[in-house]
Amino acid sequence: AYTAEPFVPGRGGLAALRKAAADCRGCPLHRDATQTVFGEGAAHARVMLVGEQPGDQEDRQGKPFVGPAGKLLDRALAEAGIEPADAYVTNAVKHFKFTQAEPRKRRIHKAPSLREMTACGPWLAKELEIVEPELIVVLGATAGKALLGSSFRVTQVRGTVLEEEIHGRRERLVPTVHPSAVLRAEDREAAYRGLVADLEVAARALG
Ligand code: SF4
Incomplete structure (x- = not known):
């Protein structure tokens, strides 16, 4: 089975972890992607935001949430009153997965x-x-499935505070949509307001 397990160091902080992740060959996704895109933010951030996977811009720049979806997320976080210094952002999957009709095509x-x-x-x-983190914000269905299992449905639980056992730890989570879903939405303004409202639930849960 594919697993990152042999590449994950037993000790060390975030810097050691990020360095080791750059060489991960735990599944085939590293082959076509440019680089590993690891999480970023304060080592003791109060809230961890978990997305799906890096996108095109993230893959090129090697940083999470730097593309259009990331910019929208930054704006929504600011509006909800969550400080960037309190947030650590990462993805459930650390390499960009894509299809490409031909080289040089999008x-x-x-x-x-x-x-x-x-x-x-x-x-x-x-x-x-x-x-x-004191709280995990789950951004979209893929992150939700990765953390809470395949029965996760974002529409059923978004904007609520869940308490679940995740990787052996008791965690509080607030699910919401992925910011890229807001960008794709027909009524973008309504979708954006929904994202901000869910993040406000997270901000209140942080206290
Ligand atoms: Fe490793 Fe990348 Fe696969 Fe994650 S997506 S297991 S970092 S190769």
Whole structure:
């Protein structure tokens, strides 16, 4: 089975973890992607935001949430009153998965499979162990499935505070949509307001 497990160091902080993740070969996604895109933010951030996987811009720049969806997320977080200094952002899967009709053609995002999410899980587990956030914001269905299992439905639980056992730790989570879903929505303004409202639930849960 695919797994990142042999690549995850037993000790060290976030810097050591990020360095090790750069060489991960735990599943085939590293082959076509430019680089590993690891999480970023304060080592003891109060809230961890978990997305699906890096996108095109993230893959090129090696940083999470730097593309259009990331910019929208920053704006929504500010509006909800969550300080960037309190937030650590990462993804359930650390390599960009895409299809491309021909070289030099646009790379089209493809959702990661359950096998790939499971393979990449040890990185997220370690990030949670080190950062120890007070709250996890689950951005979209893929992150939800990676953390809470395949029966997760974002529409049923968004904007509520859940308490679940995640990788052996009791965690509080607030699910919401992925910011890229807001960008794709027909009524973008309504979708954006919905995202901000869910993040406000997270901000209140942080106190
Ligand atoms: Fe490793 Fe995750 Fe990249 Fe797969 S997606 S190679 S498990 S870092």
